[in-house]
Amino acid sequence: MFSYNIYAQDTDQVKKRGPADDYSRSSISYLLLNFEGEKYSEELKRGIYGSIVPSKFDNNDMKQKVLKAPYYHSTTPNLKRNTEAVRRALAADLYANKVVKYWWRVRDDGSYSTDLIQKRGFYNATDIDVNEADAEKRGRAALADAGEKLIANSYVMVLDYNNVKTMTEIYDAQDAKIRKNAEKLKIEFKPVERKKNGYEGKLTAYLYKVNYSDTVQGYFMDAFTNENTLDLAKVDKIFNQVYSPFKQISTQSVKVDGTQGNPGEFLAPIVQKSKAQLMIKLVNDGIIKVINKLEKNLEAFRVKTPIVSTNPITAKIGKKEGLTHERRYFVWEYVEGNSGKTKAKRKGVIRARKVVDNRQDELGQTQSSVFYQIGGQSLEEGMTLQERKDMGIGIGGGYGGIGGLVRADINVGQWLNMPVRQFKLYIDYIFGSTDYTNVTPINSSSLEPSTMPQNGNYSENKFSIGILKEYPFARNFHAGWYVGYTGEIVTWDEETTPITERTSEQLSAGGVNWGFKLGTNLFAHNIQLIGTFGGHNYGEVTYASGIEDEENLDLGGKWVDIFPERTSSFSFDLSLRITF
Structure with missing residues (x-):
């Protein structure tokens, strides 16, 4: 399987041994590249509306799901050139501005709402954040305001599904090749077994991060005409003074599958899925495969949290952070080196044993999941867990x-x-x-x-x-x-x-x-x-x-x-x- 990666020169790339000392939730939206006139382009456009965002991400569920493709498919794609073409197309579409408007719930008349920012600020807050906020004069209102910082953790994944074919087309092509070879060798033609139906193909996914820097945020604040209204013309120009509204993070290529066993075959479903359902399955299969690969390289996509107790080992994360049973985590301790600089030292490796559903927990009352240790030294409360997926x-x-x-x-x-x-x-x-x-x-x-x-x-x-x-x-x-x-x-x-x-x-x-x-x-x-x-x-x-x-x-x-x-x-x- 081919994989092509480019990482931006920022904190998203793992540039040092050990995790960063903080973690905040990331948000993500998907955009399907539309190759107008290509076979199955209409089916893919319908399928993208059934895409799923993993629970560890906030879902920037934008109305816009499709972007006109800035290049044509070819047998020898230039991924580096295509990656830049997609970035330029996003900038021309003002998609970064649309993401910011989504966060602020900006309406056509310039009015806005901070409800989403506040909600995500509370949802991102750890029990430690809550305790610190309660000790301050502003109290928990500071947690809601902290949601504004999460705008800078907004990502967009642009999806190019290509070489999509039905299993019938794939089997027909295989039969044609076998028949031609049989005629050439003058042997009996034996068709392939047709065990599956649905779609197969490939996905090239481009991941970008919205470049919502302090400078851009300053331009956004200048767009307020009063405490209730924004100047939309100014909002559309907040990225004009930066090199690009997007930072290119990674490009990944994977094979995608939206198939099911034919009736009577082993593990075939009792009720066969429709073609539309199988296309949605293909779309989500590609997204999940890409995210799984990204989590192995991008620090921002790795959950981090402190150990709460050591007997048993517990931490205040769960299904909200996408935790699953047997998920692997590295445990790090921050120590001061001879030079006086703090560095991370790996102390152990653990796996999730009991996973709690903390998606509806009350603020400041987060449940703890339980882990067990599979390697390393003695662990202590306060050490940092860092998600490190493996294949098992x-x-x-x-x-x-x-x-x-x-x-x-x-x-x-x-x-x-x-x-x-x-x-x-x-x-x-x-x-x-x-x-x-x-x-x-x-x-x-x-x-x-x-x-x-x-x-x-x-x-x-x-x-x-x-x-x-x-x-x-x-x-x-x-x-x-x-x-x-x-x-x-x-x-x-x-x-x-x-x-x-x-x-x-x-x-x-x-x-x-x-x-x-x-x-x-x-x-x-x-x-x-x-x-x-x-x-x-x-x-x-x-x-x-x-x-x-x-x-x-x-x-x-x-x-x-x-x-x-x-x-x-x-x-x-x-x-x-x-x-x-």
């Missing part, structure tokens, strides 16, 4: 009883927003070889006897898949258990040349496996050394001769009946895992 995926490798192993796991609780710690799906693959003696020969009804050596080297390949539950403790350790299905395939080198043509002979068996693990962090919270002790219970062994059209043979015995040396059903392995 772990990959690793090591050595097991018969040889090498590779494994992977995925944090289901994180992906599905489930209120359970470290609940995962895992898959393991173990490979190696063993020298066996006194092997019991296979009594096969095959056209040709087995080539299994009575004494020799056998290749063994095992896999297992199942559920894994881990329990972090003592900040840098974890214990866990797992249970799942396991299978094993044993092959060997043929001692004699077979008369009948066949593929490799093999023995196989499947069953249940289980085990326990203990791990410790190495160097960082996401690098772990893990020891695993497990067992298995295989069913009967099956023999495959490798001869075409010959059925597999159930031998009616266990591995030990064939390999007398395989008396133990337990194993131990040591592996290194990296999570990201």
Whole structure:
């Protein structure tokens, strides 16, 4: 997936190790680039009205949702040139002025309202802000006025959906290519399976920040004719004395999907969505993917808040800030260096365990979400949490009883927003070889006897898949258990040349496996050394001769009946895992 990034030279870019020492909510609006006359342009224009703004952002729900595209689509787009073209188009449209008018609720007659500014000022306020305001003479009125500063945190995301096609069009193109190749090679044409319907495409998203500086705010204040009215002509000129009404922040490109399984397919919905609903799904799929990528790089899009207590670890954030279960946060402490300058030092890593719904909390009475620690040192109240999203995926490798192993796991609780710690799906693959003696020969009804050596080297390949539950403790350790299905395939080198043509002979068996693990962090919270002790219970062994059209043979015995040396059903392995 291609991604192109340009970051403005301001505090939005992470330019130092550690977070800024404050956080305020950002607001955002979406604008769809309209490529008039292109296929599905009308459907996209309708779809943008179903776009969703994540709860961590204030929604600048502007009436204007569409902007005329300042360039044409091409097979080799110049993203840098297009990014500048979009910025110029926004400036010419006076869109930054419209955003400011939206905040101030400016009407056509010049009258205005501060209701939205005050509401967002209160909504942005932390309990600490409330306590400080209560101690001042003006009281909580200062919180409402603080909403005016949030105008400078206004962003606009301009959306260019391109190469949008229906699944029917995609399947037709694939069939045409396959048919042409089949005719060329004079082979049978086999059409592709048509499992989905809906739309697929690409999105190029341009993110800009409204350049509402102190200078611009000063020009806006000069536009007041009295305490009830604004001079609209002056409001439209407040950005004239700055280089640009917008700061270009980032450009991202992602693939977008607005599809569903066809009736009868696996995971197909009981009630099929309409074409209009699938277009809305495509629009929102692109927006969410872009925001997820931006949150990994933009400091302004990362939630930050102080620790309230340490036993358990709590902080006054929740669904209002977009918090979900298992979301990762870094914990920072501000310390004074030798030069006398304050710097941020990372003290630990935590994940959300219990997420509260604080969207309707009373001012100054914010509920606290609960976290648990997965790495680092001892934490203290007042240290700063900084949102640092990860994928919740772990990959690793090591050595097991018969040889090498590779494994992977995925944090289901994180992906599905489930209120359970470290609940995962895992898959393991173990490979190696063993020298066996006194092997019991296979009594096969095959056209040709087995080539299994009575004494020799056998290749063994095992896999297992199942559920894994881990329990972090003592900040840098974890214990866990797992249970799942396991299978094993044993092959060997043929001692004699077979008369009948066949593929490799093999023995196989499947069953249940289980085990326990203990791990410790190495160097960082996401690098772990893990020891695993497990067992298995295989069913009967099956023999495959490798001869075409010959059925597999159930031998009616266990591995030990064939390999007398395989008396133990337990194993131990040591592996290194990296999570990201």
